[in-house]
Amino acid sequence: MKQTMQAAMLYGREELRVEEVPVPSVKSDDILVKVRVALTCGTDLKVFRRGYHARMIRPPAVLGHELAGDIVAVGPDVTNFHIGQRVVAANSAPCRHCYFCKRNQENLCENLLFNNGAYAEYVRIPGPIVACNTHEITDGVSYRDAAMVEPLACVIRGIEETGIREGDTVAVIGLGPIGLMFIRLAHLNGARVIAVGRRPTQLERAKRMGASELVTAVDDVDWVNQVRNYTDSSRGADAVIEAVGTPDTWQAAMGMVRGGGTVNFFGGCPGNSHVPIDTSLVHYSEVSLKSSFHHTPRHIRQALEVIRRSDLRSADFVINEAPLSDLLSVFREMMSHNGHLKTAILP
Ligand SMILES: [Zn+2]
Numbered sequence: 302m303k304q305t306m307q308a309a310m311l312y313g314r315e316e317l318r319v320e321e322v323p324v325p326s327v328k329s330d331d332i333l334v335k336v337r338v339a340l341t342c343g344t345d346l347k348v349f350r351r352g353y354h355a356r357m358i359r360p361p362a363v364l365g366h367e368l369a370g371d372i373v374a375v376g377p378d379v380t381n382f383h384i385g386q387r388v389v390a391a392n393s394a395p396c397r398h399c400y401f402c403k404r405n406q407e408n409l410c411e412n413l414l415f416n417n418g419a420y421a422e423y424v425r426i427p428g429p430i431v432a433c434n435t436h437e438i439t440d441g442v443s444y445r446d447a448a449m450v451e452p453l454a455c456v457i458r459g460i461e462e463t464g465i466r467e468g469d470t471v472a473v474i475g476l477g478p479i480g481l482m483f484i485r486l487a488h489l490n491g492a493r494v495i496a497v498g499r500r501p502t503q504l505e506r507a508k509r510m511g512a513s514e515l516v517t518a519v520d521d522v523d524w525v526n527q528v529r530n531y532t533d534s535s536r537g538a539d540a541v542i543e544a545v546g547t548p549d550t551w552q553a554a555m556g557m558v559r560g561g562g563t564v565n566f567f568g569g570c571p572g573n574s575h576v577p578i579d580t581s582l583v584h585y586s587e588v589s590l591k592s593s594f595h596h597t598p599r600h601i602r603q604a605l606e607v608i609r610r611s612d613l614r615s616a617d618f619v620i621n622e623a624p625l626s627d628l629l630s631v632f633r634e635m636m637s638h639n640g641h642l643k644t645a646i647l648p
Pocket residue numbers: 342343344345366367451452
């Protein structure tokens with residue numbers, strides 16, 4: 302077993318270095334995974350630009366959280382896994398005993414343990430994640446497909462919270478990986494999907510995922526009304542998913558929902574953002590406002606099932622691959638235009 306490995310260390314704002322660091326040591330209930338693929342994610346890019354994340358990662362630390370690989374070491378107290386298994390591990394584990402965990406809201410766990418370190422040859426999966434959020438990858442499922450489990454679990458929970466039903470008209474604003482996953486799942490649930498995005502390439506992808514109406518959101522066009530016009534009697538959509546994370550798009554989302562419908566503000570806005578709310582829309586039109594965050598162990602299991610059925614394939618989301626040494630240029634490329642999907646990093 303090697304003593305050192307290549308890893309992408311985050312030191313601060315846009316300060317990321319791929320360097321030789323010690324291979325993490327494995328304590329009693331941890332496992333060590335040789336990373337076969339790590340997927341880039343908008344969250345990593347956000348953290349890279351900011352230099353830290355109050356809850357998820359404090360530098361210096363190895364970045365990356367969407368991964369799949371092979372178990373190469375297990376702690377002495379691990380009984381449910383063994384060396385050689387192909388596994389996927391989620392990026393967090395709930396504590397299972399706090400106020401929120403006891404009420405099946407593990408996504409809000411007060412002691413949520415986050416794990417980073419996917420952009421490296423090896424990653425340590427801490428005991429709590431081994432216990433409830435690590436799974437063997439079934440035969441026939443690729444590492445790449447499996448590595449999508451974390452964002453997909455968040456989206457599955459978002460669909461559930463929104464209450465999307467067969468025959469619903471659903472508008473999705475934002476066509477990054479998350480928006481596209483919402484379109485795919487809403488379509489598979491029998492909904493009619495209106496996709497809202499800026500770039501022709503994104504809208505083209507949305508169509509491939511099952512969107513039947515495409516609306517280009519350019520500044521000088523009333524695209525909110527264009528969405529309404531695609532709904533029955535211009536009443537508005539039964540559900541609107543906001544997957545951008547800006548106050549403007551949150552506002553736009555409220556403008557395209559029907560009375561009695563649901564808006565899910567899925568995209569997190571920058572800290573200290575505020576959005577005015579039309580009180581009569583919420584009261585007299587009974588619009589429900591939701592905002593789904595993160596996932597639970599149940600949704601991780603459901604996501605793996607969706608992947609196993611090939612309802613969603615990485616080929617539609619992972620458009621590039623690069624060695625670990627190119628990670629910095631991959632991030633710079635992602636920053637230069639926002640129509641990006643995911644890149645498979647191969648350590
Ligand atoms: Zn992610």
